Amino acid sequence: MSPETSAPPSFDIDELLTNRTTRVVVCCGAGGVGKTTTAAALALRAAEQGRSVVVLTIDPARRLAQSMGLRELTNHPRRVTPTKEIDLAGGAMHAMMLDMRRTFDEMVQAHASPQRAAQIMANPFYQAISSSFSGTQEYMAMEKLGQLVSVDQWDLIVVDTPPSRSALDFLDAPQRLSSFLDGRMIRLLSAPARAGSWGVRRLVGASFGLFSRAISTILGGQMLADASAFVQAFDTMFGGFRERATATYELLRAPGTAFVVVATPEADAVREAVYFVDRLATESMPLAGLVLNRTHPVLANLPAARAETVAETLQRSGNAPLAAAVLRLHADRVALAGRERRLLARFRRAHPAVAVVTVPALAVDVHDLPALRQIGCLLANRNTPPGIDSLSQIQD
Amino acid sequence: MAPAWEHGDALTSRNRRARRITLADMWSDELVRARLHVVTGKGGTGKTTVAAALAVALATGGRKTLLVEVEGRQGIAHVFDVPPLPYEERRIAVAPGGGEVRALAVDAEEALLEYFALFYNLGFAGRTLRRMGAIEFATTLAPGLRDVLLTGKVKEATMRARDGIHSYDAVVLDAPPTGRVVKFLDVTRAMADLAKVGPIHSQSKGVVRLLHSADTAVHVVTLLEDLPVAETLETVAELDRADLRPGAVLINRARPSRLPERWATTGTDPAGSTNGQVDADRVRAGLLAAGLDLDSAVVNGLVTETVEHAMRVHAERQARARLADAGMPLIELPDLTDIGGDGVDLGGIYELSDVLREQGVR
Ligand SMILES: Nc1ncnc2c1ncn2[C@@H]1O[C@H](COP(=O)(O)OP(=O)(O)OP(=O)(O)O)[C@@H](O)[C@H]1O
Ligand SMILES: Nc1ncnc2c1ncn2[C@@H]1O[C@H](COP(=O)(O)OP(=O)(O)OP(=O)(O)O)[C@@H](O)[C@H]1O
Ligand SMILES: [Mg+2]
Ligand SMILES: [Mg+2]
Numbered sequence: 001m002s003p004e005t006s007a008p009p010s011f012d013i014d015e016l017l018t019n020r021t022t023r024v025v026v027c028c029g030a031g032g033v034g035k036t037t038t039a040a041a042l043a044l045r046a047a048e049q050g051r052s053v054v055v056l057t058i059d060p061a062r063r064l065a066q067s068m069g070l071r072e073l074t075n076h077p078r079r080v081t082p083t084k085e086i087d088l089a090g091g092a093m094h095a096m097m098l099d100m101r102r103t104f105d106e107m108v109q110a111h112a113s114p115q116r117a118a119q120i121m122a123n124p125f126y127q128a129i130s131s132s133f134s135g136t137q138e139y140m141a142m143e144k145l146g147q148l149v150s151v152d153q154w155d156l157i158v159v160d161t162p163p164s165r166s167a168l169d170f171l172d173a174p175q176r177l178s179s180f181l182d183g184r185m186i187r188l189l190s191a192p193a194r195a196g197s198w199g200v201r202r203l204v205g206a207s208f209g210l211f212s213r214a215i216s217t218i219l220g221g222q223m224l225a226d227a228s229a230f231v232q233a234f235d236t237m238f239g240g241f242r243e244r245a246t247a248t249y250e251l252l253r254a255p256g257t258a259f260v261v262v263a264t265p266e267a268d269a270v271r272e273a274v275y276f277v278d279r280l281a282t283e284s285m286p287l288a289g290l291v292l293n294r295t296h297p298v299l300a301n302l303p304a305a306r307a308e309t310v311a312e313t314l315q316r317s318g319n320a321p322l323a324a325a326v327l328r329l330h331a332d333r334v335a336l337a338g339r340e341r342r343l344l345a346r347f348r349r350a351h352p353a354v355a356v357v358t359v360p361a362l363a364v365d366v367h368d369l370p371a372l373r374q375i376g377c378l379l380a381n382r383n384t385p386p387g388i389d390s391l392s393q394i395q396d
Numbered sequence: 397m398a399p400a401w402e403h404g405d406a407l408t409s410r411n412r413r414a415r416r417i418t419l420a421d422m423w424s425d426e427l428v429r430a431r432l433h434v435v436t437g438k439g440g441t442g443k444t445t446v447a448a449a450l451a452v453a454l455a456t457g458g459r460k461t462l463l464v465e466v467e468g469r470q471g472i473a474h475v476f477d478v479p480p481l482p483y484e485e486r487r488i489a490v491a492p493g494g495g496e497v498r499a500l501a502v503d504a505e506e507a508l509l510e511y512f513a514l515f516y517n518l519g520f521a522g523r524t525l526r527r528m529g530a531i532e533f534a535t536t537l538a539p540g541l542r543d544v545l546l547t548g549k550v551k552e553a554t555m556r557a558r559d560g561i562h563s564y565d566a567v568v569l570d571a572p573p574t575g576r577v578v579k580f581l582d583v584t585r586a587m588a589d590l591a592k593v594g595p596i597h598s599q600s601k602g603v604v605r606l607l608h609s610a611d612t613a614v615h616v617v618t619l620l621e622d623l624p625v626a627e628t629l630e631t632v633a634e635l636d637r638a639d640l641r642p643g644a645v646l647i648n649r650a651r652p653s654r655l656p657e658r659w660a661t662t663g664t665d666p667a668g669s670t671n672g673q674v675d676a677d678r679v680r681a682g683l684l685a686a687g688l689d690l691d692s693a694v695v696n697g698l699v700t701e702t703v704e705h706a707m708r709v710h711a712e713r714q715a716r717a718r719l720a721d722a723g724m725p726l727i728e729l730p731d732l733t734d735i736g737g738d739g740v741d742l743g744g745i746y747e748l749s750d751v752l753r754e755q756g757v758r
Contacts, residue, residue: 031439032623061623132539165439180536214512215534218541220591227537267739268440300697302690314686321656322682326698329654329705339733363707365622 011289011355013380016258017046023256026159028167030272033264034293036060037366037375039160045376046156047093053156054094056144059163063367065097073099083369100140104130107143111237120233125226135173137162142174146248167276174245258288265295265340274350289355291379292344296336297360304334357381422725423756427643430613432554432606433568436577437617438624442648444471445740446617447570449748453757455495459565462553463499466546471570472499477742505531507545515595540586544600547583551603574631578638581607613643620647620712625719632722645724649731653709676703727755
């Protein structure tokens with residue numbers, strides 16, 4: 001951890017969390033890398049440092065949710081009661097689990113008259129997109145973030161992002177949903193004669209009519225009718241809807257926002273992280289750093305070759321099977337750590353200026369507050385239990 | 397290798413718990429008879445890799461298989477290290493003994509255009525509509541439509557025959573992940589959203605027949621970790637409920653246990669394990685008994701590494717036991733990272749294919 005100029009920057013999580021100008025932290029990354037875990041651990045650590053924080057989790061593992069006192073989808077934050085050993089020292093932690101259907105409903109209610117809102121919500125087409133359209137979850141996560149910011153009740157908001165193969169979906173999906181909802185295509189298909197957009201008609205000529213007839217023979221008239229009724233009812237509020245989404249997107253560029261990119265030391269996850277960091281740069285969105293999660297650092301300073309040789313000798317003599325096994329598994333671990341280091345190096349070559357912190361894999365899944373706290377310590381590179389301290393030195 | 401497991405007939409839930417079979421029998425007669433092998437699993441567990449290895453294994457000995465992907469991700473091209481696949485069956489690999497593997501990346505939009513060309517005489521205007529996003533729109537409006545188009549194409553390839561001889565001995569489908577696969581295969585439900593007449597509707601009846609018949613088996617790829625195992629068990633139950641036929645569970649990336657059996661099972665109770673007292677003392681004693689001249693920091697480090705390893709082995713053993721309870725054939729594939737560096741290369745696919753053959757896949 002020597003602050004040499006040539007050394008790659010290390011990621012100072014505590015600086016990020018305690019800095020009062022940090023208002024929103026967004027955890028992104030490929031599927032299954034530890035976004036939810038990291039978000040919860042960051043929130044807990046921020047609360048321990050005295051901040052009043054809320055964490056918006058998305059699809060957390062059941063046991064992790066329970067450990068934060070969440071038993072069902074809760075669209076409004078609940079206060080987390082810390083266990084004995086955790087001292088929130090004046091800070092407070094709230095947590096919630098995104099309920100995307102309810103968030104969508106509330107958004108409709110906020111933008112339309114009660115009568116019209118009821119009409120929209122009863123529409124089967126609305127029910128389909130609000131619960132299963134790919135991209136709805138991302139859109140609603142953004143919407144909820146916007147709400148949490150505007151309520152202005154917390155001084156730090158930590159946001160988890162939806163499970164998805166690609167981290168980029170978080171940025172792209174809302175746009176996809178939004179252009180789907182703007183209804184141009186629905187109008188064309190459901191009433192091509194009236195839509196009168198001869199720009200399009202000129203392009204494809206008579207085949208558009210044919211196309212829309214083909215589509216309606218396949219989809220059935222009812223679906224298009226529902227879609228069309230939905231668009232008509234939705235039309236008036238669409239402007240407000242889109243404005244809002246744009247505003248939230250802008251929020252991601254605002255000065256108080258910081259992205260934390262999470263990856264595991266696997267080729268695919270690191271590649272995703274590289275893409276995502278590129279994208280943040282293109283969008284001028286502020287990146288705080290990379291969390292390389294679930295690493296397997298070497299804990300004993302013993303070269304693999306020596307371990308192998310001794311294991312070999314022991315095995316031949318046949319009287320120390322356990323010691324031989326221990327040395328073999330140590331050699332495996334050295335090899336694994338070496339691969340992980342090479343993957344990290346790959347990321348660093350692509351983005352030499354990005355701050356990185358590595359978080360070793362705990363031996364068990366992270367689903368209670370003490371484990372979250374431990375992840376928090378590892379993230380901050382501080383107060384780690386004995387044994388783990390020594391290994392981070394060997395690793396670098 | 398893993399301990400002996402309880403196994404039974406692969407395909408009927410009632411019989412599954414019944415008998416114990418040996419390693420080479422893991423691939424039951426029902427699975428040998430299946431012609432469409434659907435491969436699912438939690439995201440990132442190795443569906444594409446395992447599907448590729450399975451396609452090679454099934455083509456071994458002069459047979460011909462088709463490997464199909466449906467999610468527009470070009471995963472097959474990536475695994476075989478070739479340029480992106482077109483919507484066209486292409487020879488992609490040879491199998492030992494003169495076999496051949498072809499590959500196809502099915503694209504829902506292309507499939508829809510194919511329909512339009514066939515039934516509505518829509519010609520080249522279809523391309524323009526596609527550029528406008530009209531096709532994507534239609535398949536978004538009715539997600540069921542997309543699935544029906546994709547499974548329709550898979551069925552067509554599986555059933556295609558000339559002079560009573562099937563074009564492919566087997567078709568392997570790199571399917572959507574566990575969370576979506578049952579919905580994907582539940583064509584009957586998807587059709588409920590669509591018009592009750594028309595060419596797609598009539599074709600879908602044949603698709604339903606194939607997917608629910610003994611010709612189809614749905615294999616689940618998993619890792620020996622909590623979440624993938626839980627999803628595997630849920631999916632098997634869901635498949636049973638939907639009257640689809642679970643095939644084998646393919647445990648991917650299995651790693652060897654370095655510890656002698658009796659050491660690995662003690663002192664690894666997750667609750668008290670972080671300090672690993674029991675194991676730690678034994679390991680220390682073992683190292684000392686071997687007369688190694690190691691300083692205490694190194695010994696401590698080795699002890700911690702060993703405790704972690706033991707905990708992992710223990711957790712994996714429990715995961716395997718939970719999978720065995722589902723009563724499906726379990727097939728185990730080694731983690732190849734140790735050999736290749738990162739990820740699985742083409743040589744790795746052949747290696748995994750050999751391992752599949754050793755466990756009875758044919
Ligand atoms: N450092 C760690 N050590 C051990 N286990 C970890 C660690 N980080 C995460 N995990 C475990 O990995 C699993 C996946 O983590 P998590 O749910 O946070 O990932 P995610 O990125 O949110 O996944 P998804 O994309 O599905 O939302 C969980 O079981 C979690 O407990
Ligand atoms: N047996 C194995 N040994 C080592 N690495 C493996 C093995 N199987 C798969 N992998 C690696 O794991 C990663 C994920 O594999 P793969 O792409 O096949 O998974 P997938 O389930 O198809 O993922 P997705 O859900 O993204 O489609 C790849 O980098 C692959 O090379
Ligand atoms: Mg998550
Ligand atoms: Mg895949």
